[in-house]
Amino acid sequence: MAAPRSSSRGSGSAAKGTKIPQVPWREPRPAPIVLVSGPEEVLAERAIAGVRDYLRAEDPALEVSDIRADDYAAGTLLSLTSPSLFGEPRLVRVAGVEKCTDAFLQEAVRYVENPQEGATVILRHTGASVRGKKLLDAVRAGAGGGIEIPCAAIKRDGDRVDFAAGEFKAAKKRIAPTALRSLVSAFADDLTELAAACQQLIGDVEGDITDDVINKYYGGRVEVSAFVVADTAIAGHYGEALIAMRHALASGADPVPMVAAFAMKLRTMARVAGNREPSRQLASRLGMKDWQVDRARRDLQGWNERSLGMAIQATARADAEVKGAARDPIFALERMIAVIATREPFGH
Known part of the structure; x- marks a missing residue:
């Protein structure tokens, strides 16, 4: 089953400077591209797990894959998101986007312009650096029909x-x-x-x-x-x-x-x-x-x-x-x- 496509008119209000919905971490949902941003790891883990559970409830045959953007082998993203023989839905969780390699950045920017049908890609960016900004800007501008789940630091x-x-x-x-x-x-x-x-x-x-x-x-x-x-x-x-x-x-x-x-x-x-x-x-x-x-x-x-x-x-x-x-x-x-x-x- 394809991950639901999201538009800027979907649920959640767009943050300043973005064209995509801003979704609360307690209410995660899938989209072709899910940007989980911000430094608070507890919230990010909950959000990512919530997207997985949502997809798995729709189809227990969900294929889940994990890759690291800072230790990336060329071609991996497209390989993992491509339809399988039996057409099971795919979830690809990408960690370390704030430290991504050039190879990942180039492929990810191309990917968000034309996401694979039936695939959900979660991009985890802690905000610890400006690395990957080109990718984030593309997602936030609406490429790929994505959503963003902000995970701001809890300090007070x-x-x-x-x-x-x-x-x-x-x-x-x-x-x-x-x-x-x-x-x-x-x-x-x-x-x-x-x-x-x-x-x-x-x-x-x-x-x-x-x-x-x-x-x-x-x-x-x-x-x-x-x-x-x-x-x-x-x-x-x-x-x-x-x-x-x-x-x-x-x-x-x-x-x-x-x-x-x-x-x-x-x-x-x-x-x-x-x-x-x-x-x-x-x-x-x-x-x-x-x-x-x-x-x-x-x-x-x-x-x-x-x-x-x-x-x-x-x-x-x-x-x-x-x-x-x-x-x-x-x-x-x-x-x-x-x-x-x-x-x-x-x-x-």
Whole structure:
């Protein structure tokens, strides 16, 4: 069966400078040419496997071949994509396009102008170099009726949380917000391990995934950061914020930097509040990054001048108390979190 031909009017929105659909890595589909671009290998592996599974579900007789563009024997691409005796569909996965040889580049550019019927060719380019740009430009211009699956780097905490949340959502599995943050914190430096941990929990745990489940599986690795506590409280989740605070303290966190994390986020919110300038323009004027402005605007949902001022005052008081102005720094933290999460005076 032939891989479906895709046009620039297909599903997915074309990125700036391209004429082909941009397809989410969680929703991969075949096309005569599939460009899997970007540095995040976990996402790329999922996308490539998804295309294979899609084709194999259509025809179990799918022939799968792998070649490397940086160690390429002339004629290989055309040989592997040519129809076989019985006409089975073919999938050719090409790795290392960012390091491709001249021979591969020349043959691939010719190939995308006239792809073989019934063949799907996946081009994996990490973006680590401009090598292969001529081929990428041809694909993105629409040659071969291809699609692109971008796999951008996941570096920010928010991106990792979104990734993990997506894993559980795709599996129709519920996870408590604090459990999700704890899990991401445990694997903050390795997306591959985070992905594996998500799949382990999805496969092993019956029912919802709670804080107790995360502690059981990964308690030795979990370290709730001060910013996780701050994010939870600012979002208005009072009970979850208290749990996260106690977990952070039990993991060795110090009250002083925890209050500092709150103060930093609230100051950013105060600087952004009420300003309707475009994110890039405001960020430039305030000496911030675009994403910091966008995050502060999301954090400000549900806040007003009164509640923000009260939160800043509560944080200033807690800052003095955890530095020695009071006997019980834990109570000072709890009072600050209560004011911020409920947006009401303490004990109200």
